Amino acid sequence: MNSADKRNSVKRDYDLIAEQYGDEFGKYIEDLDIYREFEKYLSDGASILDLGCGTGRTYAYFSKKGYKYTGVDFSEKMKEKAFALHGEFPYIVDDIMNIKEHFSDGSFDAVFAVYSLFHLPKEDFEQTIANIRDLLRDGGVVLLSYQLGEGEAFVDEPYLKDAGREILYMNYMSKLHVDGVLESNGFEKLYESEKHEEGDGVIGENGNDAVYVIVRKK
Numbered sequence: 001m002n003s004a005d006k007r008n009s010v011k012r013d014y015d016l017i018a019e020q021y022g023d024e025f026g027k028y029i030e031d032l033d034i035y036r037e038f039e040k041y042l043s044d045g046a047s048i049l050d051l052g053c054g055t056g057r058t059y060a061y062f063s064k065k066g067y068k069y070t071g072v073d074f075s076e077k078m079k080e081k082a083f084a085l086h087g088e089f090p091y092i093v094d095d096i097m098n099i100k101e102h103f104s105d106g107s108f109d110a111v112f113a114v115y116s117l118f119h120l121p122k123e124d125f126e127q128t129i130a131n132i133r134d135l136l137r138d139g140g141v142v143l144l145s146y147q148l149g150e151g152e153a154f155v156d157e158p159y160l161k162d163a164g165r166e167i168l169y170m171n172y173m174s175k176l177h178v179d180g181v182l183e184s185n186g187f188e189k190l191y192e193s194e195k196h197e198e199g200d201g202v203i204g205e206n207g208n209d210a211v212y213v214i215v216r217k218k
């Protein structure tokens with residue numbers, strides 16, 4: 001399966017689970033401590049680009065605080081659910097791989113990519129980090145999360161019981177790899193934390209440890 005096939009499979013899966021995902025996570029934020037950490041690096045009214053924005057919980061959080069928010073997600077159904085939950089807001093339906101087609105370089109103060117890069121094919125990660133760098137102004141910041149581990153897998157998606165097991169694409173990365181890609185693309189690390197999730201949720205068996213990193217464009 002090539003990288004486009006993997007991304008298309010993720011898009012199909014989120015189109016199928018948008019209703020349930022939105023009902024469970026569309027308004028509830030479980031990582032408030034990390035959002036707050038990120039905000040320490042945002043100036044008033046900062047422009048934020050959210051990659052893989054899903055059903056809009058991050059929009060609800062940041063727009064209330066006066067930040068200028070734009071979401072990107074390739075699932076039309078996630079967008080429909082986001083609008084049903086929060087009303088319309090700047091939301092571009094496209095693949096994260098195409099972000100440079102929508103904005104000029106240096107357009108954003110900050111990029112947010114939480115719980116989305118673990119679905120981005122391994123081979124697309126470095127290009128995405130380079131694209132994020134281009135879209136940020138100098139000194140701009142990024143909060144990203146990834147799933148700790150090695151390799152890639154198709155995992156069970158509990159919302160898709162009828163579709164069979166092991167269909168949702170997951171990419172696991174080591175700290176060494178992610179840190180190397182960030183550093184070689186001119187980012188300095190400001191913050192890092194790790195969270196362990198109990199149980200066998202959507203994430204699968206390979207890695208239930210998520211890493212959150214805040215970096216700044218040098």
Ligand SMILES: C[S@@+](CC[C@H](N)C(=O)[O-])C[C@H]1O[C@@H](n2cnc3c(N)ncnc32)[C@H](O)[C@@H]1O
Pocket residue numbers: 007010011014025051052053054055056057072073074075078094095096097114115116119120
């Ligand atoms: C687990 S959800 C997280 C949504 C949101 N960030 C949140 O925290 O609720 C992952 C989202 O990333 C989106 N996504 C995954 N890969 C993508 C890609 N290559 N381009 C655009 N969106 C993508 C999915 O459609 C889905 O909405």
